Amino acid sequence: MNEQISSNQINSAGHLTIGGVDTLELAQRYGTPLIVYDVAKIKSQIHHFQKVFRDNHVKSAVVYATKAFESLAMFQLANKEHCHFDVVSGGEIYAALAAGVPGKMMIFHGNNKSRAELEMAVRHHLGAIMLDNFHEIDLLNSVLDQMNSKINVMIRLTPGITAETNSYDQTGQVDSKFGFDVQSGQGEDALKQVLHSPRMNLIGIHCHIGSQIFDVTGFEIAAKKMVKFAADWKRKYNFVPKIIDVGGGFGIRYVKSDHPIAPEDFVDAIVKTIKSQAAKQHLPMPAIWIEPGRSIVGPAGYNLYTIGSSKRVPGIKPYVDVDGGMGDNIRPALYHAKYEAVLANDPNAKPVQNVRIAGKYCESGDIMIQNQPLPKIKPGDILAVLDTGAYGYSMAMDYNMNPRPAVVFVENGKSKLVIRRETYADMIRLNQKL
């Protein structure tokens, strides 16, 4: 059986369960494709992060990176667990507010925030604006003047670290669209400008080196550099950051060949680095903020599909088709991301074939899994793709006019629909006839 599935996830009927609910029942009740979240797993990961900070006696915030999976229910859940929120658009601010998240719990990221978005952030008293570039410093100053307001800000620095991950997931290298480059002195110029602004209250500095990173060394180097920048700037400008925000990016296991350390162990290493470096540099210990997205929701998500047609050509690896694909999980097509799956109606059955799991979209690249061992299967069987909780639904689309799937939360044997399935009518709701 797949090592990601625990034996208590198989019920007496031999079916896969999630949060104590039979996946076949879920598929029957809500239809497929269906995205299912195990709520206990989400909570437990948040608690593991919080414990690291408690054990190390440092002030902290777990800032959930909303983009990994945004929905009203997720905002509510993370809010209840005392998370802060990394939001990157007016839309995310709107949705978080609609879910009852106070503005002060949100940090507004992004490399091209519009005037309207900045006005919205100021109007709702967001916790901080994460300044990303010089244009934004000017724009925000102008918005604050116009609104006769003040706001907390942080500066996003690009520390010059090329994380070992897919190039689309690197963000901390000098050649990045995000943040102020430190090596060329732009980070320091930004600091001076912000310290001069009477309307901006600089509370901290930030970096984020990338996503789906396995090597803890990159995080330790980034943490060390951040303390060094802070110590230099304290000496030169008497600026002491209240917060060092080290971003997210803690890698998770998708397939057998992935061997990440636990997400909280990355954080423990970062915290210990910042503590020891701050002591060495005589910097008052800042609060440490992290911005995990994938590690909180990724392993908690499962995509359920119904198997339909198969194509078998002698000498060619068979195609087994499911009723979803790149519209509900674009990561394999976009990043060659890998996943594993199990047959939900019989996860213990012995594999007898290696197949490709193909989606139903009109794209040859719509192959969800290139090499999936499967037992004997038949149309109507339910396939569960594992660890799909991050950047799946949040990047979903209705290409080919396939409706986006429903999303369900399960906990303690109970399921709750949190995003209803898109309908055909939903998909044309913005259209105007000639």
Ligand SMILES: Cc1ncc(COP(=O)(O)O)c(C=O)c1O
């Ligand atoms: C600024 C920032 N913070 C946090 C995250 C979340 O990253 P991850 O989902 O890998 O934890 C991202 C995405 O890469 C990001 O750009």
Ligand SMILES: N[C@@H](CCCC[NH3+])C(=O)O
């Ligand atoms: N969407 C990416 C991660 C983006 C991180 C945001 N900066 C992924 O699925 O891996």
